Amino acid sequence: MIQLDQVSRTFEVGEQQVLALREVNLSIAAGEYIAIMGPSGSGKSTLLNLLGLLDRPSSGRYSLDGRDVTGLNEAESARVRREKIGFVFQFFHLVPRLDAAANIALPLVLAGIAPAERKQRVAQLLADVGLSERADHLPSQLSGGQLQRVAIARAMSMHPALLLADEPTGNLDRATGREVMGVLEGLNQRGATLIVITHDQEIGARARRRIVMEDGRVISDNAA
Amino acid sequence: MRLVDTFSLAWGTLAQQPRRTALIGLAMSIGVGAVVVLTALGEGARGYVLEQFAGLGTNLIIVIPGRAETTGAAPGVLSGQSTRDLTLDDANAVARIPWVNDVAPLNVGSAQVTRGSLGREAVLLGSTAPLLTIRHMHLGIGHFLPPGPSDQALPVCVLGDKIRRELFGNANPLGGWVRIGDRRFRVIGTLAAQGQQMGFNTDEVVVIPVAAAQQLLNTPSLFRILIEARGRAAVQRVKEDTLALLKTRHEGEADVTVITQDAVLATFDRILTALTLAVGGIAAISLGVAGVLIMNVMLVSVAQRRAEIGLLKALGASGGNVRALFLVEAGLIASLGAAGGVVLGFAASFTLGRVYPQLPIVPPLWAVTAAVATAILAGLLFAWLPARRAAKLDAALSLTRR
Ligand SMILES: Nc1ncnc2c1ncn2[C@@H]1O[C@H](COP(=O)(O)OP(=O)(O)OP(=O)(O)O)[C@@H](O)[C@H]1O
Numbered sequence: 001m002i003q004l005d006q007v008s009r010t011f012e013v014g015e016q017q018v019l020a021l022r023e024v025n026l027s028i029a030a031g032e033y034i035a036i037m038g039p040s041g042s043g044k045s046t047l048l049n050l051l052g053l054l055d056r057p058s059s060g061r062y063s064l065d066g067r068d069v070t071g072l073n074e075a076e077s078a079r080v081r082r083e084k085i086g087f088v089f090q091f092f093h094l095v096p097r098l099d100a101a102a103n104i105a106l107p108l109v110l111a112g113i114a115p116a117e118r119k120q121r122v123a124q125l126l127a128d129v130g131l132s133e134r135a136d137h138l139p140s141q142l143s144g145g146q147l148q149r150v151a152i153a154r155a156m157s158m159h160p161a162l163l164l165a166d167e168p169t170g171n172l173d174r175a176t177g178r179e180v181m182g183v184l185e186g187l188n189q190r191g192a193t194l195i196v197i198t199h200d201q202e203i204g205a206r207a208r209r210r211i212v213m214e215d216g217r218v219i220s221d222n223a224a
Numbered sequence: 225m226r227l228v229d230t231f232s233l234a235w236g237t238l239a240q241q242p243r244r245t246a247l248i249g250l251a252m253s254i255g256v257g258a259v260v261v262l263t264a265l266g267e268g269a270r271g272y273v274l275e276q277f278a279g280l281g282t283n284l285i286i287v288i289p290g291r292a293e294t295t296g297a298a299p300g301v302l303s304g305q306s307t308r309d310l311t312l313d314d315a316n317a318v319a320r321i322p323w324v325n326d327v328a329p330l331n332v333g334s335a336q337v338t339r340g341s342l343g344r345e346a347v348l349l350g351s352t353a354p355l356l357t358i359r360h361m362h363l364g365i366g367h368f369l370p371p372g373p374s375d376q377a378l379p380v381c382v383l384g385d386k387i388r389r390e391l392f393g394n395a396n397p398l399g400g401w402v403r404i405g406d407r408r409f410r411v412i413g414t415l416a417a418q419g420q421q422m423g424f425n426t427d428e429v430v431v432i433p434v435a436a437a438q439q440l441l442n443t444p445s446l447f448r449i450l451i452e453a454r455g456r457a458a459v460q461r462v463k464e465d466t467l468a469l470l471k472t473r474h475e476g477e478a479d480v481t482v483i484t485q486d487a488v489l490a491t492f493d494r495i496l497t498a499l500t501l502a503v504g505g506i507a508a509i510s511l512g513v514a515g516v517l518i519m520n521v522m523l524v525s526v527a528q529r530r531a532e533i534g535l536l537k538a539l540g541a542s543g544g545n546v547r548a549l550f551l552v553e554a555g556l557i558a559s560l561g562a563a564g565g566v567v568l569g570f571a572a573s574f575t576l577g578r579v580y581p582q583l584p585i586v587p588p589l590w591a592v593t594a595a596v597a598t599a600i601l602a603g604l605l606f607a608w609l610p611a612r613r614a615a616k617l618d619a620a621l622s623l624t625r626r
């Protein structure tokens with residue numbers, strides 16, 4: 001499903017060049033469950049952003065579902081994000097003025113789906129993450145775990161094949177974190193490819209495949 | 225993304241910051257309101273002046289001896305030409321031109337008018353019966369000059385209201401005698417009090433037959449010939465025919481000037497319209513100021529909402545979607561402001577109309593439309609830069625908390 005060939009990403013900070021990714025080769029099959037680990041600044045988020053088409057490699061080639069997506073223009077990559085990729089973030093990133101249901105509906109709104117169908121899908125998604133009772137609650141009225149479950153429901157609203165989570169439990173206590181991971185793993189079991197960045201060894205151990213990064217390189221990959 | 229959803233998302237953001245929205249809207253309102261009320265005033269002034277002119281008769285054509293203009297004429301016409309006088313015969317000939325309704329020759333002078341020991345200086349108008357209708361004068365009591373051949377110097381006169389009061393007081397002036405210069409005239413009528421009318425006070429005139437005036441003033445010529453055309457459409461035709469006729473009568477010399485009330489009216493119309501436009505334009509500058517305000521606020525807003533913009537992009541919004549959101553937001557504020565401004569402008573115009581009832585103060589539709597369009601356009605134009613900035617925001621970067 002995912003194929004990275006010699007992908008590098010450099011950032012220019014003033015005069016300096018920061019090599020966030022150095023010639024990474026990676027191949028991921030559909031339906032995999034992967035944990036990305038490694039010290040801070042090793043390039044995990046950079047890798048995930050590239051996979052999610054929020055960023056572009058400085059060199060190398062990225063193909064998704066057999067299609068070269070390296071050179072897609074802005075509108076095309078927005079479309080791919082909309083249709084194939086779901087994001088979950090450490091800081092939830094819910095829109096504070098929208099209630100849970102409206103937050104979950106955002107990708108559907110962006111995709112231009114009709115209100116009637118939106119409503120139906122959102123109700124189902126809320127039920128899937130066990131928040132049917134909280135549909136009209138604002139983010140400020142929800143706990144961390146609930147916020148992250150809303151975010152997961154939102155990520156799933158377009159039934160993406162690829163689910164990318166950058167430290168989804170980073171702001172949650174251990175028990176809530178486990179709970180949230182349970183929801184994500186449930187989605188993986190239903191077929192979604194799940195890639196999770198985590199600093200938590202216990203969570204990392206639950207993934208079938210573990211990729212460890214250091215200094216912009218993949219230094220260990222238990223599938224390779 | 226559906227248009228309705230774009231609007232409702234943009235509206236949500238605006239509704240969340242009601243004070244900010246209201247303040248920018250207010251700035252727009254003031255601009256639009258200013259344009260509306262100032263153009264209403266300008267149009268009111270224009271309407272007032274046109275009305276005054278129309279009171280004098282829009283079908284009026286005036287023949288003046290001598291050429292008024294020098295531009296465009298052949299050099300020979302300019303110097304050493306003795307201008308022929310206008311005569312009663314000229315006036316009679318003009319009366320036979322088709323599409324002419326009426327003609328009144330006119331002589332103007334000033335003379336001492338006395339009755340017994342009472343006397344005063346008055347403006348002497350020598351003319352014929354049609355003068356009354358051509359100049360839209362109103363008769364008080366009695367009769368105006370009798371119709372008949374214009375070369376008969378009948379010793380009769382019609383007194384302006386003020387002259388009547390000063391010479392006769394409360395006594396009935398009809399049939400009374402007054403002395404004008406060295407002749408005696410019988411009073412056959414008086415004019416109604418009309419007051420000042422475009423710089424000409426009919427209350428202080430004495431009207432006598434034109435032939436009598438020529439004898440009194442000792443002149444064979446006329447001061448003006450006043451012509452009334454049959455309807456506005458005939459004015460231009462009558463003007464040309466008059467010029468041609470007088471040219472042949474004056475041995476091929478085009479030595480008269482013919483002005484039409486229409487032309488004067490058109491000039492005033494142009495001047496006052498230009499004035500209205502200028503005033504409206506100056507008011508429109510405030511719309512630009514409001515636009516700059518929108519730009520500023522939107523730039524701040526883009527900076528504050530980096531994370532939200534990044535999120536929308538991660539969820540599949542294209543740069544175009546994001547740009548549309550910000551433009552719609554600006555467009556909504558501007559439209560709200562414009563609507564408020566129209567209300568404000570109409571309210572102010574209504575109030576002014578109450579204060580100055582003689583001015584027809586109604587905001588002109590074109591100005592209202594232009595002001596609203598300018599406001600919305602300014603809003604969108606000035607929001608373009610912030611919207612573009614938002615659209616180009618690096619999603620990965622704006623989602624990270626650094
Ligand atoms: N937009 C950027 N501009 C400049 N440098 C960047 C940018 N994004 C990332 N970097 C640099 O690239 C390197 C990798 O960053 P990245 O965020 O991928 O690390 P990470 O593994 O996710 O770290 P953490 O565990 O702390 O989240 C770091 O040195 C970082 O400073």
Ligand SMILES: [Mg+2]
Binds near residue numbers: 044166
């Ligand atoms: Mg990171």
